[in-house]
Amino acid sequence: MNENIKTITFTIAAIASISLAYFSAPSARDSSEQSNKMGQALFESFDPRSATGIEIVEVDEEDIESKSIEVAQTEQGWLIKRPGKADYPANADNQVKNVSSILFDLTIIDQAAEGSGEHAKFGVLDPTKANPSDSGIGKSISLKNDSGANLAQLIIGNEVEGLSNTRFVRKPEEDAVYRVELENVNDVTTKFVDWVKKDFLDLDKWNIKQVTFDNYEIKNEQIAPSVKQVLSYDDSEWKLSGSALSEKEELNKEKLDEMKDAFDDLEIIDVEKKPDILASSLRKGSEFVDANNIQALQNSANSLIQKGFRPVNELGQDGKPLSYPNGKPKLKVVSQKGEVIVGMKDGVEYVLRFGETYRGPEDDENSTGDSRYIYAYARVNPNLLEQPELEAVPSPIMEPKPDNNASQQVPAKQQITEQDVNGSKGADGEKGAGGTPSSPPSTPPGPPPNFTPPSAPPSITPPPPPSPTEKSESADSNSSRSEKVDSLAKMKADRDAEIAKIKASNSQKQNEFQDKITKAQARVKELNENLADWYYVIPNDVYKKIRLDRGDFVKAKEKEESEKPDEVKASHILISFKGAERADAGVARSKDEANAEAERIRKLIVEDGKDFAEMAREHSNGPSSSKGGDLGRFKFEVMAKPFSEAAFALGVGDISDVVETGFGFHIIKRTE
Numbered sequence: 300m301n302e303n304i305k306t307i308t309f310t311i312a313a314i315a316s317i318s319l320a321y322f323s324a325p326s327a328r329d330s331s332e333q334s335n336k337m338g339q340a341l342f343e344s345f346d347p348r349s350a351t352g353i354e355i356v357e358v359d360e361e362d363i364e365s366k367s368i369e370v371a372q373t374e375q376g377w378l379i380k381r382p383g384k385a386d387y388p389a390n391a392d393n394q395v396k397n398v399s400s401i402l403f404d405l406t407i408i409d410q411a412a413e414g415s416g417e418h419a420k421f422g423v424l425d426p427t428k429a430n431p432s433d434s435g436i437g438k439s440i441s442l443k444n445d446s447g448a449n450l451a452q453l454i455i456g457n458e459v460e461g462l463s464n465t466r467f468v469r470k471p472e473e474d475a476v477y478r479v480e481l482e483n484v485n486d487v488t489t490k491f492v493d494w495v496k497k498d499f500l501d502l503d504k505w506n507i508k509q510v511t512f513d514n515y516e517i518k519n520e521q522i523a524p525s526v527k528q529v530l531s532y533d534d535s536e537w538k539l540s541g542s543a544l545s546e547k548e549e550l551n552k553e554k555l556d557e558m559k560d561a562f563d564d565l566e567i568i569d570v571e572k573k574p575d576i577l578a579s580s581l582r583k584g585s586e587f588v589d590a591n592n593i594q595a596l597q598n599s600a601n602s603l604i605q606k607g608f609r610p611v612n613e614l615g616q617d618g619k620p621l622s623y624p625n626g627k628p629k630l631k632v633v634s635q636k637g638e639v640i641v642g643m644k645d646g647v648e649y650v651l652r653f654g655e656t657y658r659g660p661e662d663d664e665n666s667t668g669d670s671r672y673i674y675a676y677a678r679v680n681p682n683l684l685e686q687p688e689l690e691a692v693p694s695p696i697m698e699p700k701p702d703n704n705a706s707q708q709v710p711a712k713q714q715i716t717e718q719d720v721n722g723s724k725g726a727d728g729e730k731g732a733g734g735t736p737s738s739p740p741s742t743p744p745g746p747p748p749n750f751t752p753p754s755a756p757p758s759i760t761p762p763p764p765p766s767p768t769e770k771s772e773s774a775d776s777n778s779s780r781s782e783k784v785d786s787l788a789k790m791k792a793d794r795d796a797e798i799a800k801i802k803a804s805n806s807q808k809q810n811e812f813q814d815k816i817t818k819a820q821a822r823v824k825e826l827n828e829n830l831a832d833w834y835y836v837i838p839n840d841v842y843k844k845i846r847l848d849r850g851d852f853v854k855a856k857e858k859e860e861s862e863k864p865d866e867v868k869a870s871h872i873l874i875s876f877k878g879a880e881r882a883d884a885g886v887a888r889s890k891d892e893a894n895a896e897a898e899r900i901r902k903l904i905v906e907d908g909k910d911f912a913e914m915a916r917e918h919s920n921g922p923s924s925s926k927g928g929d930l931g932r933f934k935f936e937v938m939a940k941p942f943s944e945a946a947f948a949l950g951v952g953d954i955s956d957v958v959e960t961g962f963g964f965h966i967i968k969r970t971e
Contacts, residue, residue, distance in 0.1 A: 341405040341468075341479060342451045345442075350399045350450055352443035355489050356426045358436045365431050368489040370395065379494055385572035387833075390496045397483040402442055402451040405479050411467055412476040421467035421476050422456035439471065440487050455484060497566035499835055500649060500675060501826070502641065504563035507532050508683055509642035514848060517635055522611065525637070528849055530555065542849065547950065549856040554847070561844035562641060568670055569657065569836035571606075574599040577632075581676050581831040584823075586610075587630040588623070596630075606672045606834055607635045607654025632674060639846060646819035647826070648680040653846055657836045671842045673835045677826040679819045687808035690801050696791040855950055866935075868971035869946045870928035872900060872914060873921035875963035882963070886920060897957045897964035904966070905954055911968050920963065932971070942967070 351372040359366050369380040370389045377395045378386040389395055411421060418424050419435030429436050437454040444450050456467035459478055466481045486493070512528040529541045530550075537555050544550070576599050580588045587610065590596045600610050612620040613629040621629040634652035641649040654672030875882045876893035888896065900918055903909040912927030919928055935943045939960040949955055949969035958965045 336407050336410050336477070339407050341407055341453075341470075341477065342402060345403070345450045347400040347403040347442070349444055350442040351445050352441075352447065353395070353398055354439075354441045354443065355398075355487055356439040357487075357489055358426050358429075358431045363431050365426055366489045368491070368494070370398075370494065379491065381491075385570075385832075387491075387495060387570055389494045391494050392496070394486060394494050397486045398440070399442060401481065401483050401487065402440065402453055405481070408465065408478040408480065410475060410477055413474060415474045417476065418469070418474075421469075423454045423467055423469045423476055425454055425471055427471075437468075438487050455481065455487060492566075492568055495567065495570075499567050499829070500562075500565055502562050502565065502643075502649060504559045506644045507559055507562065507641060508644045509640075510558070511640040511642070512637070512847060512849075513640065514637035514846075515633070516637070517609070517633065522633060528852075530852070532559070539853070544853065547856050548853050551852045551854045554852045554854075558845050558847060558852070561841050565837060565841055565845070567835045567837060570833045571672075571836070573832055573834055574602050577602075578831040581827050582824075584678070584827075585629075586632055590630070591627075603632060606674070608632050608652060608672075608674055634674065636846060642680055642683045644683065645822065646679055646681060646684045646815060647822050648678050648683065649675060650678065651675050651845070653842060654834070656839070669839045670836045671839050673837050673842075675835065676830050677823045679816065679823050681816055681819075684812065684815050684819075687805075687812045689805045689808060692798055692801050692805070693794065695798060696787070696794045698791075855948065855953070857948065863935075863947055866932050867946055867949075867969055868932045869930055869949075869967055869969045870911060870915060871921065871923070871930060871942075871968070872897075872911070872919040872928050872966040873924075873963050874900070874918065874965075875920040879963045880961040883920060893964050894957065894959070897966060901954065901957055901966045911954070928968070929970070 353370045354367065355369075356365060356367040358364070370377055371380055372378075373386075375388070377389040379389050380386055411417075419433070422435050422437050424433060424436045426436050426439050435456075437456040439452070439454050441452040442450040452471055454469050454471055456469070456476070459465040459467060462478075464480055464482055464484075465478055466484065467476055468479050468481070469476045488494075508531065510530045510532070512530075514525045514528075516523045516525070527541050528539065531538045531540070532555075537550050537552060539550060574595075576587065576590045576595050580586050580590070583589070587596070587599070590599065596610070603609055609632070610630045611633050613631050615621050623629060632652060634654060636653040638650060638652045641651065643649075652674040654674065657670040657672055874893045874897040875886050876888050876890045877886055878890070879886075879893075896918075900914055904911055904914055912929075915924055915928030918924075921928070923930055935947055937943070938946070939962070941958050941960050942965060945955045945958045945965075946967050946969060949967065951969055951971060953969055955965075955967040958967060
């Protein structure tokens, strides 16, 4: 090939390279066009309140798959649309508001690119079209109207370096990339838990008054009851009833406080719909009350059993099944894991029943075995409220019965005075102050005014008129009786007033108590309206904090410093791991594996009754293994601090929990 041909060939190749570079490179930005975009609205004006649907699509970088969520406004409010599952309220605080308004009134700061070649660089690849394994994929958010058309749609990309709340964005139908200021970007998520009220119980730990553990078991289709452990909480102090603490026991306050915090932090990670019968019955305050046919009962029972619950007959105090007035049997739900009842100061009581480990669809983010079903509802317990202290109502002062003998001569008002002050019910009993029955006065009172005595029969001589002395004595007697009548009237009036005052006070206290009951009933109705429809799914680690056995919250009483012995005798089993202090070269297990092995061996000893010394000879990595783990007697400061703290806290013959030191994991038995 001569030089001319070479020159022409190289020239053509250069032109082709330049052309390819030109057409494949991002479009050059015209400064005047960019300035025209700056400050302009990204979308035509729309009212965010007109948005009735939200759709978000993003790529889960951990699972490398595309995920989406759709939220729509319905007659029941905003609901999360869940294909294959029941729709659930999107009731997280301000979530719908924040997301539905995120695209409103956006202003372009400037334009970052025009061509599609830099979409990945700015993180604005369309997640609905890109391969999930690609890098640079953004989040797509669409706001829809009633007809399903888009009000606004945007792909949100990377954050602009050095500018807070500023992102690269683009419209899906356009190639141009803009910088805009965006708030609430973290609310744009496809995770179910970000759209719901996680604190589904709405339980305030500071209002807890009582916690009851009813850890019954179901054996051979029968409930094997257990002793209920009832813990009361007041002024930051826990007290136990139901089973007494021995002199060597005390409550584990740290464990109980951890439980109380867990109630406050109890959050859902998923939900599943209950059968309609269970939901409608709970709304009426009684389980299964709406179950009217065998098929409906069977469907409900199947649903419960799949989750680790089951229906059983309610029994009366005589041990016989209870029934409704129409003869329908009363049923209730029980759990394989017993139940925890949390009583609040306002009279509301939460019933929490725990089911089996949650096993959802394989593509479900929560089907990991680290979560568990919970069946929850609320009820009113008046005994949780402070009972009104009613004052005893005194008896009224009664008017005495008239004396037949004296009634012919003594006016009614004077008769009351005589008998109440000096009569048969006086302060000195039946006989009055003189020790003998009271008798009418020796001189009867004079006749009433304007009284003309009838003429005596001819054969009878009329009695002589009373003398002046007799008239004076009669007047004094009348005056004394009048004073006594007035005194009694005052006493009676004072007593009646006292009775009225006490009755009014008692009535007010009873009304106030009833007001609290009414408020508790309203609160329970509100809670059950939300709880009735759903089985909830909670994290397993939270379940372990709130479902406790007696041994979890009762511990050996810590000895006073002066009571601690100078030295103890103990044996131990050491499970070492690779990298631990003085670990044998042949130990290859990891730290986690060593911990699990120590827990397994302790369980064999504590629960299965394996001999401690034999297990030490077989499994311990310590030099004392040949002696069955015997360490002899030692002082506190001789051993590693965690080891000594555990050993000196044990009673003779007790086995410790697994204790970690730099040498590995220990199981300790105090022998003396």
